[in-house]
Every structure is written in C-alpha cells, then in structure tokens.
Amino acid sequence: xxxxxxxxxVSDAAALCDIYSQPQAQRxxxxxxxxxxxxxxxxxxxxxxxxxxxxxEIDGRVVGNIGFEHSQRPRTAHCGSFGLxxxxxxxxxxxxxxxxxxxxxxxxxxxxxxxxxxxxxxDNEKAIACYKKFGFxxxxxxxxxxxxxxxxxxxxxxxxxxx
Numbered sequence: 001x002x003x004x005x006x007x008x009x010v011s012d013a014a015a016l017c018d019i020y021s022q023p024q025a026q027r028x029x030x031x032x033x034x035x036x037x038x039x040x041x042x043x044x045x046x047x048x049x050x051x052x053x054x055x056x057e058i059d060g061r062v063v064g065n066i067g068f069e070h071s072q073r074p075r076t077a078h079c080g081s082f083g084l085x086x087x088x089x090x091x092x093x094x095x096x097x098x099x100x101x102x103x104x105x106x107x108x109x110x111x112x113x114x115x116x117x118x119x120x121x122x123d124n125e126k127a128i129a130c131y132k133k134f135g136f137x138x139x140x141x142x143x144x145x146x147x148x149x150x151x152x153x154x155x156x157x158x159x160x161x162x163x
Contacts, residue, residue, distance in 0.1 A: 008053035013040035015062035022088035063090040066099035117159040
C-alpha cells in the first residue's frame with residue numbers, strides 16, 4: 001500500500017468533506033460536524049498566504065489531509081502549526097505520519113521554521129504517541145481547551161523545536 005502525498009486541489013473538496021464527516025475526525029479535530037462541499041471549496045479557493053495544504057492518497061482515494069500554517073507575524077515567523085485529519089477507515093496505516101513528514105520537511109528544509117506546534121485533545125493517546133514519534137513534547141495543558149460532544153475537554157500544547 002503506497003501513500004502518496006500531494007498538494008490539495010479545489011477538486012478535493014468533496015473528499016475533505018467526507019474525511020471530516022467521519023465520527024472520529026469530528027471527535028478529534030476542531031472541525032464542525034456536517035461540513036459542506038461548498039464550505040470546503042470556498043476554503044480551498046481562498047487559502048491565505050503562509051497556509052499550505054496537502055492530501056494523502058491510497059489507490060487514488062483521498063484519505064487524509066493536513067493544513068500547515070507558517071506564521072506571517074515578524075516576531076513569530078520562525079513558528080508554524082498544523083492540523084490534520086484521517087478518514088476513519090484508514091487509521092493505523094501510516095497516513096498521519098506521512099502527512100506530518102511532509103510538513104516537517106517543508107518547515108525544516110524550505111521555510112526555516114524552528115518551532116512547529118499543535119494542540120491535541122489530552123485523551124487522544126494515539127495522536128499524542130504519533131506526535132512524540134516526531135520529537136514533539138507536551139509543553140502545557142489547557143483546562144477546558146476545547147468543546148466536544150457537549151463537554152469541555154482539556155487539550156495539550158505540543159511542540160517540536162529544531163535548533
């Protein structure tokens with residue numbers, strides 16, 4: 001099974017809508033339930049400067065997405081952050097790792113980014129383990145940092161520093 005990562009295209013809007021409509025993706029990302037193709041199309045058509053988006057494909061099917069934001073503020077231009085989602089049917093196959101490798105290569109070798117950060121639900125053990133595999137460390141915890149399934153939950157701030 002080969003995972004191909006490529007830049008996101010506007011024509012991927014329906015696939016992204018499908019990914020972020022999955023129960024696990026809704027639970028573990030900050031996307032709202034029942035996204036529309038129109039919303040994703042508009043988002044992809046109007047990507048701000050410093051935002052990069054990639055999709056992962058398996059056998060021609062889009063099964064994952066990562067968005068990477070390079071801070072455009074002068075004093076934090078050495079920082080970037082990302083969010084990602086993987087279709088529920090493709091968890092545990094290395095899709096998230098391949099997407100993270102892609103944005104870390106961009107950050108380290110092309111954008112001169114020294115700090116990459118992410119927020120993650122504190123009970124999302126699989127995601128936390130994945131991020132730690134890439135050198136991310138938990139720097140802090142936000143009490144009630146996110147709202148999910150009608151409840152406030154804690155989130156971790158994680159970061160990877162490349163000196």
